[in-house]
Amino acid sequence: MNNPFNPSFGRVPAVFLNRGQLINNVIQELDNPNSPYKVSIVYGMRGVGKTTFLTEVSKRIVEKPDWIAVDLAMGSDLMAALVDNLYMKAGNEFQKAFESIKGVNFSAFGLQLSANISKPTFSTYQGILTNMFDKLKKKGIKVLITLDEVKSNSELKAFAGYYQLLNRQDYPVALMMTGLPENISELQNEDVMTFLLRGKRIALSALNLAQVEISYNNVFKKSGYQVTEDILSKMALMTMGYSYAFQLLGYLVWNAAKENKVIDQSLLDEIKPEYLVELDQNTYTKIFSSLSPQDKKFVLAMAQSSKHRVSIKEIRERLNRPSNFVANYRRRLLDDQVIKSTNYGEVAFTLPFFKEYVLRQYRFEQGLE
Known part of the structure; x- marks a missing residue:
């Protein structure tokens, strides 16, 4: 069996500590058109599990027949990316409706504009998107837009301005973003971003140590590893509930014990130096330098x-x-x-x-x- 732990950033691991109740609350709130969760910000330090949380909410919301989730990335043309992704995520019925929008053509290569639109502008995409959202609204379809690790720049400011317009015109479109605390504070100080202050802030902090211990117990014992409750408790304490540390320690312990399947104090002592080096290099240096x-x-x-x-x-x-x-x-x-x-x-x-x-x-x- 492959190592189920994944200390890489930006990927959802096979084993992760699901913040189940919080995610359930968010999903329930998103169905309420008057909820502050219509605009929400998930924030926390590097490695706390923001991307995993965002991915899980997105995955769960599309299980509802009246929702579409569109995941966008910073660094792209957000308006153009939203047009393309909205088309790709919509079913055949809506794709045909989108294709009827004058002046545009959708293909496997993305949005194609008519010849008379030589250079698309922000207003061009705004008009196309509003047309698309009109068609979705008439059919009772709601949209969740997610943005991971946001930072203040001109592209995001323009996108936020358009989202405000959608919000004022009562389109059923929710926006969920993640970011580091310092970046979120910077966003909220921007004039065009002041509407974020009225949204819901979701702080992701340390996980429950009992939850960490139970998860380690389930994963290792079901995979044939021998480990005592005392060692499991020590492993949980070594993570202090930090999501990245949970993945990293689990990954190192799994690899170190895969031959004899025994996890004991000597093994924890053996992997501890590497554990500390990885924590330092991958998270603490960045946190401290900021x-x-x-x-x-x-x-x-x-x-x-x-x-x-x-x-x-x-x-x-x-x-x-x-x-x-x-x-x-x-x-x-x-x-x-x-x-x-x-x-x-x-x-x-x-x-x-x-x-x-x-x-x-x-x-x-x-x-x-």
């Missing part, structure tokens, strides 16, 4: 504490900064999901072994000075 200099000083002050749960008072004393200064950066790091509030006046890191990573980075930087 922090501001003051953010980094805050997390370093946390990392230098001997405690897992660090008091804000201790951080303030280490930084030698006033309360309002520390509170500002605490809020920033909470929004970016780098830290979490564990109790009143206390915070902790959200990621497994991130404290050790921060301390290593500090030692490296000290060595370069």
Whole structure:
């Protein structure tokens, strides 16, 4: 049997921790035309499972006979891509209706415009799409548009402006986007994007450790691996509920134990160095580099504490900064999901072994000075 875990980004793994209740709520809300979920933003740090969540919602919504889901990617001409994908996802009945739109022709190669339209503009695609949505609306068909890992650019701003028009004219079209916390904040500061503030924000954070442990138990034991409950608990703790860590650890353990099918403490000790290197290279370096200099000083002050749960008072004393200064950066790091509030006046890191990573980075930087 092939390794069912997949630590690659952007692909839905064979084994993943389904956020079932949350997805069920989203699917139910999408059927309500007045729901704030008509515009929704799924956000969280790199590796938290945003793409998997978006893919699962898209897959589930098209199981309903009155829905079409169109998945778009940043970096493309969003309006042209929406025309092509809407045509491809529609059934034969709607494809024939779309083909009756004056001045356009659809083929296996995508949209073909008539000869008198030498250079299509944004308005050209807007007219075609509105015509297409009219035909779908008359038949009671709703559309979910998904956009993964959005960033502010002129293409997205223009697309968002068109979606606002659809929304105002009461077309049954929902928009669901994913993004990193800092990119979502940037979007909401754009004038044309202010309507996002009225939408639903879906924060994906750490998974339940019991869920992680049960999933590991089911996968490994059903595949003939020998593993105790104590080891399964330790594996769950090694992930701290971080989706990417769940996939990575499962992948490494599966490969390391595939010969004798025994998972024990010595095996976890054996794969731990590789596990840490992969976490560092594939996620932590990117997460850490996106922090501001003051953010980094805050997390370093946390990392230098001997405690897992660090008091804000201790951080303030280490930084030698006033309360309002520390509170500002605490809020920033909470929004970016780098830290979490564990109790009143206390915070902790959200990621497994991130404290050790921060301390290593500090030692490296000290060595370069």
